[in-house]
Amino acid sequence: MASSAPQHFPDRPQFSDFMKPCRFEGEVRHLEVHGDLPNDIDGTFYRVMPDPQFPPFIENDPWFNGDGNVSAFRIKNGSVTFQQKYVRTEKFVREKEAGRALIGKYRNKFTDAVEFAVRSTANTNIVSFNNQLLALKEDSPPYAMDPETLETKGLYTFDGQLPSVTFTAHPKTDPVTGELICFGYEAKGDGTPDICYYTIGPGGDFTQTLWLVSPVCGMIHDFAVTQNWVLFPVMPQLCDLERMKQGGEHWQWSPETPFYIGVIPRYGAKSSDVKWFTYKNSFPGHTANAYEQNDGKIVFDLGLSDKNVFYWWPDAQGNSPDPATIHSQLTRFTVDPKAKEGSLPEPEVLHDGNSEFYRIDERFSGRKYRHSYFDLMDPRLGTDFPAIGPVMGGGYPPYNALAHHDGSTGETEVYFPGRTHLVQEPVFIPRAGSADEGDGYLLALVNNYRTMSSELHLLDCRDFSKARATILLPIRLRAGLHGNWVAN
Template sequence: MSSTPSSSDAAALPTAASHYPARPQFSGFMKPTGVEGDVGTLEVYGAIPAGIDGTFYRVMPDPQFPPFIDNDPWFNGDGSISAFKIKDGRASFKQRYVRTEKFTREREAKRALLGKYRNKHTDAVEFKVRTTANTNVVHFNGQLLALKEDAPPYALDPDTLETIGLHTFDGQLPSMTFTAHPKFDPATGEMVCFGYEAKGDGTPDICYHRIGADGKFLETVWLISPVVAMIHDFAVTENWVVFPLIPQVCDLERLKQGGEHWQWSPETPFFVGVLPRVGAKPSDVKWFRYPNCFPSHSCNAFEDAAGNIVFDLGLCDKNLFFWWPDAKGNAPAPETLHTKLTRFTIDPRSEDLELTEAANVTVLQTGNSEFYRLDDRFATQSYRHAFFDLMDPALGTDFRAIGPQLGGGYPLYNSLGHLDIVTGETEVYYPGNTHMVQEPVFIPRRGSTVEGDGYLLALVNNYASMSSELHLVDTKDFGKAVAVIMLPLRLRHGLHGNWVDAADVAK
């Protein structure tokens, strides 16, 4: 390896591919686009309410070159940021790549140089920071932060989307990694965050920190995980932080031999770490245990009247990341996977660390769901309304028609759901027989302080037109869209994004 891709390095590498592999993750709707550009006015069917004023930012993996590793997973692509600005009933679009070290060096070399997902031992060259910055994008302290949990964020200009550079909070960030799912206190603007494998690949270290709204670090606590496992998402209450460990585990020797970063471990329980949010010591963390399962994205967490932690998240009884099987190569068939919105109730003072289905678990919604969102003004607090992606084959999706163009190999979610946690009732928005939905975001109605009163906005894949659409749904009439915003191009599946209200930016 060398620190830069010199001409001798390039000569030693295999000939770069001139096209993408004939694999599902690079075909159909998932064919990489490589698009950067602007559309000043997007076509709108219906009417965008005049009170909506802000920007929907989202990020998708979109490799600029055919991969160095043929069977590269789709989420290993370069981070491409989309910004949909909505104001006065109109919408515009802007898209730019995050200029990571990987992106710029590959553009100079005119070929892919990054190897397997999170395995530096398979790279063509040595990178200082090998992240793709492709998992989430948040607005904090006047900047956009493009996030992936293997490195510090990259900062971007919120208006132009131009990359400012690697962001270590003016040198305050002590860890090598940073979560893709930071949480924000709606009252103070404080960002609560962490990094796992915080001292490098295969290390058990977790670095927890709180950051004030002005970007100043308020607290840092170093923890040791009971197993080197993925911690993709987490949750925060007024007084506690909750770390759900996914039983996908990392082994440094496997990495050095060119293997996968993650391997499913059916023997590993679902660990739930609980730490005081403020003033904690490393010894204060408790690792509760629940039988082996896959915790997916968090919805919210809060404390009940008795002081218990109430933690709502998606839960699957099998390996949801089936493309990373166990040590024997066993993985579930994707059509058998079913994630339910599930509530854990945990007494943080308890010395009994064993969690059970009977004592600690309640299923809130039985549908196959994911990508949970809420009215962010009620984060860390008791709440009533949960929004999510939902797969219900009975709705009428024409799977035969969309199958050849699907890409990615398996249909994900065909509708949006709204659960009223108090009544238990679920409303469904179904966009059409040839459509699939991506992660939604919630937009509060202008002037309303009522939880869940507003709009749900989601990017939708239209497999008949092979283009993307934004569907806007009023939560007061959830069954239909008030506006469909058409894009003159196709955007691949994204991972995460957020709505940034113009009024919040002006504060």
């Protein structure tokens, strides 16, 4: 009997050309290196990409609904080893046994072919904590992996301490205390407005738990932590359980809903301590950093757009912006945590370019900082879009350069990787022996559409204009979401 499961991926941009699923596991040693790879770099760059094992039975499945496939680039003594392995989630294992896709729409369990205990794809971020890797998807608990072999250890609930059914894809590590600061939204299940905030000591013990209720059931993809405060930016992408039960999308853009920022004390807070501040309807992207001023006010830097960046989830009338018109800028809010709830003052645009995937020297996370690094789209740089457009495939908005913004001088340096290249999220690597902020290297995966393969570009932040080393991969890695550098 012929199978009704699709035997090939849909003929859609998110499954075509450079975005064709890779479905590769294995290891390649001694990658080709062009240029000078400094011997003082000793560690591993981990990143994860959505990479579906099987063609979906949802025809227009979004590109980030795929299985988490983790890459490890191990750099030591000027040599690079590449290793890649799927996270063995419940979804991955059961679909492998069935020989076909079993999961339905993005974060809609009512559209699945079978019932899952945990629906995670573990495809959004990969972080190091307590000598293991945690593969993260914000609708579920983490999956633990061995940092050396990339073998999946299993679902990780911190020895049963995890109080919520969800766990953020963007936990923050305090560089001084070693604490992991975390939260889960929709923390009591799909469609619930509950937020669970918790802190975890470096040994894995939970040190506090606090339950909150958001004004709306909206997406809280990233958040910010200072030495004394925690901030939750709520997107106007809202969930409705009844819509999901009817086979609809988990998220729907709400043009009537403001951008909310919830603020609580980092330590010793009660549920009643939360304050919800508002700004006009807009889309908060990834956080760069946050810190406290001498006057007690909080500086909060993040990407902000006046349009729905997740345009594939339109509003109730089906309206969504043309992707070419979406422009996200590095923006600074100043929040007075002692003020009454209400509207926030107009923010300051720190860099007016179209940017995202902000990273910093994480030794200054939650503290006053100077340097930020991010992806930038500047069509004036000379990218040959007529040549690469037909083979790009579809993913998140493309970025053609890496940028370094100096918050003290207001100046921005730009690295342009080439006319047939686009960049993915960078990571910062501190220079060995230096404690100075921003003294180090920037490493990013780069798509080469001429060779249809991937490269790693390493920049020395002392000379940001050119790559110090280019590391060639013999394969193509589709767009990923997030990753992190882990020093040896």
